[in-house]
Amino acid sequence: MCACVCVCVPDVDECAENKGGCQDVCVNKWGTYKCRCEQRGLRLAKDNHSCEDVDECKRYKTKVCRHGVCSNTDGSFVCTCKAGFSTATDRSACIGNRETNM
Ligand SMILES: [Ca+2]
Numbered sequence: 001m002c003a004c005v006c007v008c009v010p011d012v013d014e015c016a017e018n019k020g021g022c023q024d025v026c027v028n029k030w031g032t033y034k035c036r037c038e039q040r041g042l043r044l045a046k047d048n049h050s051c052e053d054v055d056e057c058k059r060y061k062t063k064v065c066r067h068g069v070c071s072n073t074d075g076s077f078v079c080t081c082k083a084g085f086s087t088a089t090d091r092s093a094c095i096g097n098r099e100t101n102m
Contacts, residue, residue, distance in 0.1 A: 023050045041075040068094035 014033040015026035022035035024042070037044050037051035045052040056077040057070035064070050065079035068087070079087040081094035088095050 021049050039075065041077075064092055066093035 011028070011030050013028045014020040015022075015028045019026040020028075020033045020035065022033075023037070025036040025038050027034045027036055035044060035049050039051065041054055041056070042051040043054050044050075053072070053074050055072045056064055057072045064077065065081075065087070067085065068079045068081040071078050071080060077091070079091050079094060081087055085094040085096055087093075
């Protein structure tokens, strides 16, 4: 709300209608708007409106699923570990079951 007498161009809230075409979150800005993808594992696609999956296996390469095989999934990723190993809680590596105290 504008309490002053201003010579301003009124802002259009593009988000008011259909979230501005954004798949997830629309953020209204002065004279423009931006889409955001707040769901974990998703990022804003090149069209600046839709959300696409992050390929964590490619993005984090050696930082995830060490000693195992990383498989990208929609919105997340999974590690496949050898027998006797299980995925660490943060999925950074496959760890021997002895180390998990189980
Ligand atoms: Ca993913």
